[in-house]
Amino acid sequence: MWETNDNLMEILSDKYTFREVVEIFTQKYYTGKNQSLKERLDEMRVSNSVRRPVYRTLAVVKDIEKAFGKPDKIFVEMTRGGSERKENKKQKTADS
Numbered sequence: 001m002w003e004t005n006d007n008l009m010e011i012l013s014d015k016y017t018f019r020e021v022v023e024i025f026t027q028k029y030y031t032g033k034n035q036s037l038k039e040r041l042d043e044m045r046v047s048n049s050v051r052r053p054v055y056r057t058l059a060v061v062k063d064i065e066k067a068f069g070k071p072d073k074i075f076v077e078m079t080r081g082g083s084e085r086k087e088n089k090k091q092k093t094a095d096s
Contacts, residue, residue, distance in 0.1 A: 037054070037055075037058070053078070061074055
């Protein structure tokens with residue numbers, strides 16, 4: 001990366017061999033370890049504020065599968081952070 005201006009997506013493209021290595025690693029990791037979702041999240045040391053949305057998203061996916069069958073792809077959109085209510089913003093600006 002020091003010698004090029006390639007970003008992560010370009011590095012993981014077919015231009016280099018990193019993608020193959022990552023795919024082999026993930027294949028070995030997920031087939032070698034038979035873990036529950038809770039065990040995987042514990043291993044990643046994920047906070048409760050991340051766990052709850054993960055569990056809720058998987059519950060929604062299960063409902064979708066139950067209602068419509070297993071889809072080919074599911075896209076999940078997430079926000080980048082908690083949004084403050086307008087009331088809080090007004091108070092902060094008035095107090096400062």
